[in-house]
Amino acid sequence: MCGIVAYVGPKDAAPILLEGLQRLEYRGYDSAGLAVVNGKTLKTRKVKGRVADLAAAMPARFKGGLGIGHTRWATHGVPSDLNAHPHVDADERIAVVHNGIIENAAELRRKLEADGVVFASETDTEVLAHLIARTADETSSLEDAVRLALKSVVGTYGIAVVDAQRPGEVVVARNGSPIVLGIGEKEMFAASDVAALIRYTRQVVHLEDGELAVLKADGFHTFTSDAMETAKEPFTVDWEAGHYDTGGYEHYLLKEISEQPETVARTLSGRVDDRFHIAHLGGLNMDARETRSFRRVKIIGCGSAYYSGQIGAQLIEELARIPADAEPASEFRYRSPVVEPDTLYVAISQSGETYDTLAAVQELKRKGGRVIGIVNAVGSAIAREVDGGVYLHAGPEVSVASTKAFTSTAVAFALLALHLGRVRDLSPADGRRICEGLRRLPDQIEQILKLDEQIKALAQSYANAPGMMFVGRVRGYPVAREGAQKLKEISYVHAEAYPASELKHGPLALISPELPTVAIVPDDELLDKNLTTLGEIRARSGRILMIGHRSAEQADDCIVIPKNEVELDPILLTIPLQLFAYHAAVALARDVDKPRNLAKSVTVE
Numbered sequence: 001m002c003g004i005v006a007y008v009g010p011k012d013a014a015p016i017l018l019e020g021l022q023r024l025e026y027r028g029y030d031s032a033g034l035a036v037v038n039g040k041t042l043k044t045r046k047v048k049g050r051v052a053d054l055a056a057a058m059p060a061r062f063k064g065g066l067g068i069g070h071t072r073w074a075t076h077g078v079p080s081d082l083n084a085h086p087h088v089d090a091d092e093r094i095a096v097v098h099n100g101i102i103e104n105a106a107e108l109r110r111k112l113e114a115d116g117v118v119f120a121s122e123t124d125t126e127v128l129a130h131l132i133a134r135t136a137d138e139t140s141s142l143e144d145a146v147r148l149a150l151k152s153v154v155g156t157y158g159i160a161v162v163d164a165q166r167p168g169e170v171v172v173a174r175n176g177s178p179i180v181l182g183i184g185e186k187e188m189f190a191a192s193d194v195a196a197l198i199r200y201t202r203q204v205v206h207l208e209d210g211e212l213a214v215l216k217a218d219g220f221h222t223f224t225s226d227a228m229e230t231a232k233e234p235f236t237v238d239w240e241a242g243h244y245d246t247g248g249y250e251h252y253l254l255k256e257i258s259e260q261p262e263t264v265a266r267t268l269s270g271r272v273d274d275r276f277h278i279a280h281l282g283g284l285n286m287d288a289r290e291t292r293s294f295r296r297v298k299i300i301g302c303g304s305a306y307y308s309g310q311i312g313a314q315l316i317e318e319l320a321r322i323p324a325d326a327e328p329a330s331e332f333r334y335r336s337p338v339v340e341p342d343t344l345y346v347a348i349s350q351s352g353e354t355y356d357t358l359a360a361v362q363e364l365k366r367k368g369g370r371v372i373g374i375v376n377a378v379g380s381a382i383a384r385e386v387d388g389g390v391y392l393h394a395g396p397e398v399s400v401a402s403t404k405a406f407t408s409t410a411v412a413f414a415l416l417a418l419h420l421g422r423v424r425d426l427s428p429a430d431g432r433r434i435c436e437g438l439r440r441l442p443d444q445i446e447q448i449l450k451l452d453e454q455i456k457a458l459a460q461s462y463a464n465a466p467g468m469m470f471v472g473r474v475r476g477y478p479v480a481r482e483g484a485q486k487l488k489e490i491s492y493v494h495a496e497a498y499p500a501s502e503l504k505h506g507p508l509a510l511i512s513p514e515l516p517t518v519a520i521v522p523d524d525e526l527l528d529k530n531l532t533t534l535g536e537i538r539a540r541s542g543r544i545l546m547i548g549h550r551s552a553e554q555a556d557d558c559i560v561i562p563k564n565e566v567e568l569d570p571i572l573l574t575i576p577l578q579l580f581a582y583h584a585a586v587a588l589a590r591d592v593d594k595p596r597n598l599a600k601s602v603t604v605e
């Protein structure tokens with residue numbers, strides 16, 4: 001959700017900022033801008049549109065070794081040149097880029113306007129530029145100016161600030177929106193995401209909420225809002241710059257779908273014990289006695305993370321026989337949840353930065369809940385906040401729609417369910433069955449990917465439908481939900497998911513030749529019931545695309561995929577739906593990797 005980059009060093013800042021912004025564009029992409037300081041002059045350039053539009057609008061000479069940049073996902077004020085960041089004060093001395101939301105912006109704006117300040121934009125961010133400029137006149141350093149100005153601000157922010165009167169330093173601050181420092185050779189970087197830094201350095205430092213930092217070419221120091229110095233240990237990122245390229249694929253989404261045989265193998269690596277048929281999840285920091293003590297599992301996450309949590313709840317109930325359910329973190333945090341000491345809470349997040357999920361984790365911790373994380377981004381805010389967890393090791397996911405992280409999360413849940421099950425009543429024989437099933441997943445995903453041409457042709461033939469229904473029963477229902485989510489977010493085709501059993505209780509009224517249904521029909525104990533549902537749809541002349549392990553005469557089209565253990569089948573059943581959504585979006589000429597109105601990491605409420 002919006003991207004920030006900052007640079008201070010001997011090189012020209014602008015090309016570094018533009019490169020960083022391109023890497024961050026998946027976080028927000030409705031406008032972009034940057035500011036550099038040269039001598040004691042501040043120059044800014046900002047445009048409505050993509051980072052490429054900003055690059056095209058750059059003058060030939062835009063020199064300066066200190067700068068900040070931003071790519072925006074609008075919250076306050078429409079996307080426009082004026083609302084794009086950086087925002088500056090009246091003297092064009094202070095420039096600020098900001099992620100997050102300033103909740104008391106209206107009140108601060110009124111006060112500043114009463115004092116004669118004239119605003120150039122509708123954004124909440126601009127108040128920061130004016131506030132800092134006022135404080136800068138009264139303080140001896142930019143760090144104090146930012147620190148003191150922020151005392152009157154209520155809300156969430158990750159910010160980067162430069163002052164043309166104090167060239168050679170940039171001040172950053174974090175409260176609810178991520179800021180990462182990158183340590184280079186006689187140069188320093190900062191960004192809202194390591195993606196922007198990885199081309200230049202792997203040595204990073206994450207700021208905590210309430211922390212600020214001053215970056216100069218020869219180093220940095222961090223401190224709290226009360227000017228207490230803090231000690232930080234640099235951390236080495238193991239993701240490589242190449243992970244952020246499309247690697248010859250037309251889109252990141254297709255690349256990330258295609259990577260799944262390897263990413264699933266990485267999630268499983270070193271965690272499946274064939275001797276005792278258990279899972280090794282050392283990051284949970286829990287002994288067998290504690291693992292046995294939970295009587296319930298509650299899973300929270302947002303978007304696709306939540307749907308993978310529904311697959312996880314089903315796996316835990318089946319394999320460990322512990323009541324488990326998933327809930328959107330965005331709902332959970334607002335309803336004053338009852339937090340029980342014998343419940344294991346599991347927070348899921350690819351980015352580890354989703355604000356609703358982070359806030360839910362913090363609420364759980366305030367109430368003494370035991371929270372573990374299933375997270376992809378190592379060292380991210382949620383990973384740091386939880387008591388332990390499972391990293392996905394899926395590598396960076398760039399496309400806004402989640403695919404490989406979704407699949408790896410479901411695999412991590414299978415491992416967690418096996419772990420919780422084997423300290424309870426899951427027999428060694430069943431444990432062995434699941435371990436063997438898990439090991440088959442990468443090859444089976446490879447086989448599903450080979451169905452690409454068939455799925456592409458089907459997607460093209462369904463893409464022009466005005467809407468689609470997705471149905472599945474029990475294990476198939478979260479798969480249907482994720483299938484509908486993928487289709488709607490990247491192709492904008494209206495898609496609705498229903499439990500197959502609920503169709504006759506209402507939505508059957510929608511079925512007609514114009515509304516096709518995608519039916520998830522695994523070969524499990526519910527096969528006959530599912531085929532009956534297909535018969536009901538067919539009787540209303542509804543077109544059916546069935547995803548399962550065999551063809552059925554009730555369906556118009558079938559995608560037949562390899563079968564695993566019934567508990568693990570949902571993991572595989574989602575893969576053809578990813579390809580289906582991808583090809584439908586391409587057929588409709590959508591911006592696959594950057595769908596309208598969305599952003600990858602939603603770091604605001």
Ligand code: G6P
Binds near residue numbers: 304348401
């Ligand atoms: C956004 C994205 C979704 C994603 C969700 C959760 O809404 O558009 O694709 O599933 O955030 O993201 P997380 O990083 O917490 O998994």
